[in-house]
Amino acid sequence: MAKELEGFNFEQRHGKARVRVGRVWRSKDGCRHFMVEWNVNISLLSNCVAAYVRDDNSDIVATDTMKNSVYVKAKECSEQLSAEEFAILLGKHFTSFYPQVFTAIVKIVEKPWERISVNGQPHEHGFKLGSEKHTTEAIVQKSGVLQLTSGVEGLSLLKTTQSGFEGFIRDKYTALPETRERMLATEVTASWRYSYESVSSIPQKSLYLNEQYLNVKKALVDAFFGPPERGVYSASVQSTLLQMAKAVLGRFSDISSVKLKMPNIHFLPVNISSKDHGSIVKFDDDVYLPTDEPHGSIEASLSRFWSKM
Template sequence: MVGLKFEQKHGKSRVRVGRIWKQPGSGTQHFVEWNVSISLVSDCIPAYTSGDNSDIVATDTMKNTVYVKAKECNEQLSVEDFAIILGKHFTSFYQQVTAAIIKIVEKPWERIYVNGQPHEHGFKLGSEKHTTEVMIKKSGEVQVVSGLEGLALLKTTKSGFEGFIRDKYTILPDTRERMLATEVTASWRYPFNALASIPLKKFYFTERYMDVKTVLVNTFFGPPKDGVYSPSVQSTLYHMANAILVRFPDISSVQLKMPNIHFLPAKLSSKDNPVMVQFEDDVYLPTDEPHGTIEASLSRISSKM
């Protein structure tokens, strides 16, 4: 291919797997549901240029590998650790595979409580999802990104938006009193650059996920009695991202997407009666289309994301 640059990868997407672990010595069971996507960077150029498939790892084989590796995990583990296991397998088992990119979304099944007691084998579907993207190269180089999506947050006061650019198309009034609602998508990158540097502590990634979620929520709302004022979604987003980097030195960068989901004050009027009912920040019209989009990333100076 003289004068051309060709890059390729292939894989299998939306491989859904459920896994149950039975706790020894008790009736307690643990359950996860994962949606796995695999991309392999491999030396299989002849498959594209001359129809020679001898160096291709079949995507059906990738799918089967997910179920086999899930079966081999005899103990409960985090979604990041499972992604690392898959990446290590594909880059070590196949000579022609130079890198593996594993993306997994964990469905939020949560243990239910009956009469205040945790049920041994009962689960309900929660809201936000735990995500990860792991890239492993044959050399042992690694990148681990964790995240969450679908974290819906709303506060009924302590939010405003004023002092923005006004021109002939602007009709939005300044306000220091409005609702603030969003659905947070977050991702954060760890500084580990080699497999040997990944912490061996069990559930390390799961605990960090829960800690990050707590900091995001607490920063958004502020103290339970007085809360914290938000002059804009942009300001709240920045303080949430900054709180993550301040609290966790093992996170090198964080990215947040926070759409501004609008609740518009209800108004009833007619031609003859401009104000039929006077609402006072108590009845709203929920709407999610259109909505504002706000996103940003914050990184330590030495970090790239």
């Protein structure tokens, strides 16, 4: 919210970034452990203009206090909860505990620790680091109004066939050949906005938003690959991106919009020839040069008509 200050519009916020916290929960018998590692970023919109104009810090919530609040609230969570739930919990805390704070923006990136299996049996307290990261952002207002976004970063997907690229603009700068047979690889960054408009409207089912995160991720992956026996043809990264977005909105009624960023990570066909010996290596859809620089960059969003995205 902008304020008029000495003839100017003035907006400000402050917060604490990269607050790293690990939380372990234990089953009732104490045998099985559950854990998360979160990187928390907090930004508060508050009435503390006096600190800027009068050297009066009496309305400032110290950023060190924000950091300590993360650890205290993590300790107070005696039951497992999702990154989304923790972000909302922190947002509610800052907007209710401090009169001058009217909006809290809490972003969390969850590191992908996964339970390991030994001899085919899930380990009770052993974990390994996975790949893609779970992200969330909760914007909580003092009134209880909520904007909740979840997402995934670093979701690497690749298929060795059922992909092509034809019919694009050709001019004097074009060297790329058309093909109906290529590898398709990308590293998906996706985010989706939930339609919940208040903290109280979120389903109270335990770990519901964790379950939704896994289900949305599965919908994205399934749309990318298609059926396991035959797959699905991709005419372009753009076409596949749209099918992935439509799969999410078609399956989850409580999601109002989805945004996808999908770089085209290239696997270039290798052909090596020699003047003396002719063809040394001839490409036959089997030998590639993997490279991610430079790469194509494709992104788009899809939202329902009534979405506020």
